[in-house]
Amino acid sequence: MTAPQKTSLSLALILLLFLAALYPVTHGFRALSADTARRIALADAPRPLPDLPMIDAQFRQFPLSGLPGPSGRWTIATLAYTRCIDICRTSASGLAFLQQAILESRLRDRVQLLTLSFDPAFDTPEQLRRYADQLGAQPAHWRFATVTRSSALKPMLDLFDAIVLPDGMGGYDHNAALFLIDGASRLMRAYDVNQPDLVLDDLLAMEALQ
Structure with a gap:
């Protein structure tokens, strides 16, 4: 594997890890702000x-x-x-x-x-x-x-x-x-x-x- 390929693979893995971490806190990518996340959370589970x-x-x-x-x-x-x-x-x-x-x-x-x-x-x-x-x-x-x-x-x-x-x-x-x-x-x-x-x-x- 060439150096550019290794760099691309590393970047892809970093992006994948970032998206995996982002998924739960954005309610499955439905919310990219705290207020939107709150609206979704309440709709999903009233308190x-x-x-x-x-x-x-x-x-x-x-x-x-x-x-x-x-x-x-x-x-x-x-x-x-x-x-x-x-x-x-x-x-x-x-x-x-x-x-x-x-x-x-x-x-x-x-x-x-x-x-x-x-x-x-x-x-x-x-x-x-x-x-x-x-x-x-x-x-x-x-x-x-x-x-x-x-x-x-x-x-x-x-x-x-x-x-x-x-x-x-x-x-x-x-x-x-x-x-x-x-x-x-x-x-x-x-x-x-x-x-x-x-x-x-x-x-x-x-x-x-x-």
């Missing part, structure tokens, strides 16, 4: 909500697993923090759009919205309530909550595959999505924050099948 202790803007405490309530409502959730001035605004706009659409549709009693803060030290119930008021949220349809103890924060972030990093200026860099939680307390789907219309279409389609 049950854990019993994380939460408190909302009305000072009501509840386990995250009890989110659907006795009526088994679906939930559209997002993660944010109230001091955010960039991507959280996009998420909030998406939920505001959904709130209006839900109130004007047959989904009114079937779906609730939820903003979960990952900044519990600053986002107290009082701060969450001020933030909710700024967004025009109706408490019966759009809740704002955070964890009641710091040890519950990482499990919450892990559940949603949320990446949150200090930005060096007192805030955070983080990814974002809109999440569908079904009436059986399962995290089912993730959507791009720029696609609340797709979320609404899916909700209406699922409601029609009930």
